[in-house]
Amino acid sequence: MNAPLLKVEGVSKSFPGVKALDDVHFDVSRGEVLALVGENGAGKSSLMKILSGIYVKDAGTIYLEGEPVEITGPRHAQDLGIIIVHQEMNLMPHLTVAQNIFIGREPRVLGFLDERRLNRDTAVLLARLGISEFRPTDLVENLTVAKQQMVEIAKALSFDAKVVIMDEPTSALTQTETDTLFRLISELKASGIGIIYISHRMEELSRIADRITVLRDGKYIGTRERTAVTQHEIIKMMVGREINENARPATMRADNVDDVVLRVEGLSTKKLLRDVSFELRRGEILGFSGLMGAGRTELARAIIGADRTTAGKIFVNGVETTISQPAHAVAKGIGYLSEDRKQLGLLLDRDVNTNILLSSLGRYANFLGFMKTGPGKGTSRKYVESLRIKTPSIFATTKNLSGGNQQKVVIAKWLARDCDILIFDEPTRGIDVGAKEEIYRLLNELVERGKSIIMISSELPEVLRLSHRIIVMANGRITGELTSNEAEQEKIMDYATRISQ
Amino acid sequence: MSKTTTTTAAEKPVGEVTGPSRGSFLRDRLQQSLAFGTLIVLLIFFSLASSNFLSWSNISGILLATAVIGILAFGTTLVIVTAGIDLSIGTGMTLCAVVTGVLLVNWELPLLVGVLGGIATGALMGFINGFNVSVFKLPPFIATLAMMMIAQGLALVVSGVRPIYFSGVDGFKEIALGAIIPGLPNAVLILFLTGIAAFLLLSKTLLGRYTFAIGSNEEATKISGVNTGKWKILIYTVAGIFTGIAGVVIAARLDSAQPQLGVGYELQAIAAVIIGGTSLMGGRGSILGTLIGALIMSVLINGLRIMSVQTEWQNVVVGVVILVAVFTDSLRRRREA
Ligand SMILES: Nc1ncnc2c1ncn2[C@@H]1O[C@H](COP(=O)(O)OP(=O)(O)OP(=O)(O)O)[C@@H](O)[C@H]1O
Numbered sequence: 001m002n003a004p005l006l007k008v009e010g011v012s013k014s015f016p017g018v019k020a021l022d023d024v025h026f027d028v029s030r031g032e033v034l035a036l037v038g039e040n041g042a043g044k045s046s047l048m049k050i051l052s053g054i055y056v057k058d059a060g061t062i063y064l065e066g067e068p069v070e071i072t073g074p075r076h077a078q079d080l081g082i083i084i085v086h087q088e089m090n091l092m093p094h095l096t097v098a099q100n101i102f103i104g105r106e107p108r109v110l111g112f113l114d115e116r117r118l119n120r121d122t123a124v125l126l127a128r129l130g131i132s133e134f135r136p137t138d139l140v141e142n143l144t145v146a147k148q149q150m151v152e153i154a155k156a157l158s159f160d161a162k163v164v165i166m167d168e169p170t171s172a173l174t175q176t177e178t179d180t181l182f183r184l185i186s187e188l189k190a191s192g193i194g195i196i197y198i199s200h201r202m203e204e205l206s207r208i209a210d211r212i213t214v215l216r217d218g219k220y221i222g223t224r225e226r227t228a229v230t231q232h233e234i235i236k237m238m239v240g241r242e243i244n245e246n247a248r249p250a251t252m253r254a255d256n257v258d259d260v261v262l263r264v265e266g267l268s269t270k271k272l273l274r275d276v277s278f279e280l281r282r283g284e285i286l287g288f289s290g291l292m293g294a295g296r297t298e299l300a301r302a303i304i305g306a307d308r309t310t311a312g313k314i315f316v317n318g319v320e321t322t323i324s325q326p327a328h329a330v331a332k333g334i335g336y337l338s339e340d341r342k343q344l345g346l347l348l349d350r351d352v353n354t355n356i357l358l359s360s361l362g363r364y365a366n367f368l369g370f371m372k373t374g375p376g377k378g379t380s381r382k383y384v385e386s387l388r389i390k391t392p393s394i395f396a397t398t399k400n401l402s403g404g405n406q407q408k409v410v411i412a413k414w415l416a417r418d419c420d421i422l423i424f425d426e427p428t429r430g431i432d433v434g435a436k437e438e439i440y441r442l443l444n445e446l447v448e449r450g451k452s453i454i455m456i457s458s459e460l461p462e463v464l465r466l467s468h469r470i471i472v473m474a475n476g477r478i479t480g481e482l483t484s485n486e487a488e489q490e491k492i493m494d495y496a497t498r499i500s501q
Numbered sequence: 502m503s504k505t506t507t508t509t510a511a512e513k514p515v516g517e518v519t520g521p522s523r524g525s526f527l528r529d530r531l532q533q534s535l536a537f538g539t540l541i542v543l544l545i546f547f548s549l550a551s552s553n554f555l556s557w558s559n560i561s562g563i564l565l566a567t568a569v570i571g572i573l574a575f576g577t578t579l580v581i582v583t584a585g586i587d588l589s590i591g592t593g594m595t596l597c598a599v600v601t602g603v604l605l606v607n608w609e610l611p612l613l614v615g616v617l618g619g620i621a622t623g624a625l626m627g628f629i630n631g632f633n634v635s636v637f638k639l640p641p642f643i644a645t646l647a648m649m650m651i652a653q654g655l656a657l658v659v660s661g662v663r664p665i666y667f668s669g670v671d672g673f674k675e676i677a678l679g680a681i682i683p684g685l686p687n688a689v690l691i692l693f694l695t696g697i698a699a700f701l702l703l704s705k706t707l708l709g710r711y712t713f714a715i716g717s718n719e720e721a722t723k724i725s726g727v728n729t730g731k732w733k734i735l736i737y738t739v740a741g742i743f744t745g746i747a748g749v750v751i752a753a754r755l756d757s758a759q760p761q762l763g764v765g766y767e768l769q770a771i772a773a774v775i776i777g778g779t780s781l782m783g784g785r786g787s788i789l790g791t792l793i794g795a796l797i798m799s800v801l802i803n804g805l806r807i808m809s810v811q812t813e814w815q816n817v818v819v820g821v822v823i824l825v826a827v828f829t830d831s832l833r834r835r836r837e838a
Pocket residue numbers: 015016018019020038039040041042043044045046047087390391400401402403404405430432
């Protein structure tokens with residue numbers, strides 16, 4: 001056979017304090033899906049940023065169709081046909097879908113922008129990709145996260161690509177959208193494009209990967225044919241140790257059953273929620289399941305006072321409470337870990353220490369308001385260690401952490417705050433298998449210490465594994481409630497697809 | 502500074518079709534129509550309060566008074582849409598006027614050379630601002646604050662701390678006060694022409710598209726393969742050209758280059774931009790809005806003057822108007838979220 005489409009040899013890359021990539025090699029052929037897996041901070045995104053011209057490698061060679069190439073910048077990579085869908089959203093929210101997709105390649109007549117052609121070309125592209133959820137003229141800021149992700153993907157596919165890189169493209173997609181994406185991927189394969197696919201969702205690999213390459217701590221560990229390897233073996237290669245995957249939660253201690261810490265009655269919002277009522281008990285993990293858009297995030301936001309409610313009451317420890325802004329919620333001991341961490345959860349330009357201590361700063365100030373630095377640092381270090389946050393030190397800038405590690409920082413922040421009621425919205429999105437286990441263990445530990453947790457998750461196995469009770473939502477209403485004994489995937493899906501009443 | 506992105510965490514119902522883009526179009530126009538409504542209300546109020554107000558001579562006086570601030574504000578709209586700021590436009594304008602004065606009066610060069618020299622000075626200052634922001638990565642606030650002081654100093658040095666009078670220069674005064682269109686001072690004509698140019702630039706050209714893109718998410722624009730550094734230099738340079746034009750216009754209107762003038766103009770221009778609905782956070786704004794914003798300010802000042810309100814109080818009123826404008830803007834955004 002002729003040379004592989006893209007081949008990488010001996011690539012290394014260091015950042016101050018971290019060797020992100022150390023002599024890494026891999027290749028991808030025409031019409032192949034190569035899955036690239038590894039723990040958070042293993043170096044996957046860095047490697048892809050080198051291929052797409054965002055980072056400059058320290059050493060190594062990249063061959064495209066057998067020829068060595070020096071990629072000088074994002075534009076050059078695009079011209080070479082190497083196209084990337086980034087892990088973080090990279091869209092201009094104030095521009096339209098069409099303007100985003102063709103940014104840098106705007107059609108023009110006589111020096112002026114040709115908006116008509118821009119929209120027409122985009123419409124043709126969306127039709128070709130079978131995307132009908134939004135229109136070329138929609139403003140990106142008005143789209144949901146999932147739809148924005150589809151815009152990113154459409155943008156990548158609008159290029160004349162030889163290699164398409166997808167860095168965790170499905171982390172914000174619903175099941176149907178993921179199916180659409182996989183359909184697109186098989187079309188790309190059929191047309192001879194090589195695809196590099198990064199994901200932490202092991203079950204996806206068996207659906208679309210042809211080969212799997214594993215990185216660990218910036219080093220190449222190995223490549224396997226998908227058909228010749230089990231998921232368990234891959235995980236072992238990734239983390240370098242055995243992990244126990246299927247432990248169910250210890251059932252709740254019976255004496256807690258009547259101790260209701262949070263009661264919500266008839267909560268409604270203008271947009272979506274209709275008459276939502278439920279109870280959360282001390283020492284319980286209450287899972288919220290449902291399809292994306294069912295209203296679970298809206299419910300959380302309504303509870304913490306981030307969105308206005310039109311009806312309903314909230315009782316904390318049996319006392320009726322009005323919570324009109326998130327600060328009240330925190331004061332009442334309710335913490336909310338938002339689903340959209342990048343936007344709402346982190347000060348990216350500040351260090352890890354500051355972020356972890358942000359919501360509990362008051363505790364580390366003396367009576368004059370000066371900060372006591374010692375105890376705070378201890379707390380930060382503790383969480384960096386227990387959550388395995390991969391960072392050169394607690395004073396590293398958060399922006400420079402890998403995507404998954406940034407997520408862990410947000411979790412650490414709320415753990416440090418020590419709220420009695422914690423609402424976790426998709427806590428493990430983008431987090432690697434090893435760290436997921438760590439987070440599960442922490443959640444269990446928290447409830448054992450008498451905290452109560454609401455866990456919103458779209459990953460059914462996770463909900464099933466951790467929750468003591470599961471509430472299922474659809475269309476802004478609660479459609480079902482299951483105890484951990486009676487819960488199973490089919491029942492949940494059945495409730496989740498019930499439209500109202 | 503963190504970018505504002507509007508991905509609210511709120512999920513939308515399954516299968517819900519995104520609202521027609523007309524909705525967002527209208528919403529974007531809302532601040533503008535609010536500003537426009539305010540302008541109309543002010544006009545009605547003052548014309549009821551004073552019969553002189555609606556006379557053609559007063560209206561053309563208002564437009565004339567709007568010209569300089571308006572032209573400055575057009576250029577600065579571009580910069581603010583990129584989430585930047587330009588503090589150097591006020592004293593920069595003065596330096597341009599002084600350079601024109603030196604070229605025409607001291608050196609007795611042809612009129613066109615003087616005018617182009619003034620504009621080129623503005624362009625050069627804008628280029629340096631852009632260069633400092635893009636290449637040396639200085640925050641726009643600091644880069645242009647420094648330029649503001651440099652321009653102020655240079656204007657005094659070059660002029661010898663004395664006004665330069667254009668009385669001997671044929672046709673210079675007519676640049677602002679002549680009337681190619683009878684009854685309409687040329688300065689006002691220039692205001693409209695620069696407005697149209699800025700409008701076309703911002704909404705119909707690549708430069709405008711990248712101005713919005715950079716203000717919306719600079720990092721994303723960059724990794725999409727757009728050379729954002731180059732475009733920012735260009736954007737600041739264009740803003741500098743507007744500063745230069747304003748410098749020539751103010752010199753012609755006063756028939757002199759006043760080196761002490763200029764401080765404070767930048768804030769008035771920025772106020773006009775903000776009243777017109779352009780977001781200081783970048784990514785949002787329009788030239789039409791800026792024009793309306795500039796008009797609101799001069800109508801207010803003119804009207805208050807006609808009603809014999811003291812100058813000190815005029816400032817207070819303008820300050821309050823800015824607060825109200827920004828407040829309605831934030832209200833609108835809160836409702837959106
Ligand atoms: N710009 C940067 N400056 C400093 N360090 C960086 C930078 N970018 C990445 N790193 C470091 O390089 C390492 C690899 O990061 P990378 O983003 O490639 O991980 P990843 O495999 O994509 O992880 P994840 O699954 O969490 O997305 C991490 O330790 C990270 O902190």
